[in-house]
Amino acid sequence: xxxxxxxxxxxDARDNDGSGFQxxxxxxxxSGRIRSFEALARWQRENGEMVMPDRFLPLASRLGRMADIxxxxxxxxxxxVAELDRRGHRIRGAFNTSSDALAPPDFxxxxxxxxxxxxxxxxxxxxEVLETTFFGADTTNSVAAARITELREHGxxxxxxxxxxxxxxxxxxxxxxxxxxxxxxxxxANVTQDRSARIIATSILRLCDELNVGTLAEGIETLEQAxxxxxxxxxxxxxxxxxxxxxxxxxxxxxxxxxxIQIPSERS
Numbered sequence: 001x002x003x004x005x006x007x008x009x010x011x012d013a014r015d016n017d018g019s020g021f022q023x024x025x026x027x028x029x030x031s032g033r034i035r036s037f038e039a040l041a042r043w044q045r046e047n048g049e050m051v052m053p054d055r056f057l058p059l060a061s062r063l064g065r066m067a068d069i070x071x072x073x074x075x076x077x078x079x080x081v082a083e084l085d086r087r088g089h090r091i092r093g094a095f096n097t098s099s100d101a102l103a104p105p106d107f108x109x110x111x112x113x114x115x116x117x118x119x120x121x122x123x124x125x126x127x128e129v130l131e132t133t134f135f136g137a138d139t140t141n142s143v144a145a146a147r148i149t150e151l152r153e154h155g156x157x158x159x160x161x162x163x164x165x166x167x168x169x170x171x172x173x174x175x176x177x178x179x180x181x182x183x184x185x186x187x188x189a190n191v192t193q194d195r196s197a198r199i200i201a202t203s204i205l206r207l208c209d210e211l212n213v214g215t216l217a218e219g220i221e222t223l224e225q226a227x228x229x230x231x232x233x234x235x236x237x238x239x240x241x242x243x244x245x246x247x248x249x250x251x252x253x254x255x256x257x258x259x260x261i262q263i264p265s266e267r268s
Contacts, residue, residue, distance in 0.1 A: 004063065021076040022245035025254060026094070026216065026238045029230045032260050036092035036126065037080065038238065039073045040245050061100070070101035074111060077125060078118035080248055085121065089255050094126035096161065102129065102147050108154060122155040128182065130161050149177045159216065164204055173211055181208060183234065185219025192224045205232045223265040 077093035220239030
């Protein structure tokens with residue numbers, strides 16, 4: 001009962017005032033400007049407690065509520081992209097997509113409806129699909145692979161999340177019609193200190209470049225990490241060192257201000 005109550009509380013927050021989500025900006029390291037954001041399911045309770053996704057997303061999965069959360073994230077992303085467009089900022093919005101949402105045959109129809117209702121321009125939405133969730137040996141025949149192709153045909157970008165630690169691996173990069181990969185934070189955390197992490201990360205980035213697959217790195221906390229990744233062709237950066245997840249109003253304020261992002265250094 002306590003688990004159900006927590007999920008219902010989140011549902012009320014996301015549906016009533018949109019406070020069930022925060023948004024983490026993603027930096028284009030070449031220009032120093034924020035080019036996109038990721039919608040993250042988390043909210044602050046009335047008692048001031050910040051409820052993090054690792055607490056309630058597993059509950060939602062067990063209770064069969066993940067698709068509801070995914071579509072709420074889509075609506076939240078659409079609303080923020082549309083508001084930023086209205087203010088003259090062409091920012092892309094990313095959202096996580098679970099197997100619960102992706103597998104049903106009406107997924108794309110529902111996504112198109114949400115985008116159309118918000119007046120979202122083509123190419124403004126990015127679906128992030130967990131690498132570890134869907135893909136086994138028979139990648140090309142999976143439902144997820146078919147959905148990815150359909151998403152791309154409808155003008156959406158598709159990124160494999162947490163890449164480098166799961167089942168899809170380098171061998172499947174050429175088989176999936178993806179826009180890009182998001183380098184897993186466990187690799188990013190060690191690229192300046194661990195030789196193995198550097199080798200794995202640079203191998204992934206080099207192969208993605210040869211296959212014309214975009215790259216993004218999450219978990220950036222220091223300038224040294226950012227500089228290493230930029231030097232190896234990974235230009236889109238996300239992490240606490242760039243910007244923490246924040247409210248919708250805070251994202252708008254940050255982008256409207258147009259101030260350069262100062263990434264902290266390990267040496268400072």
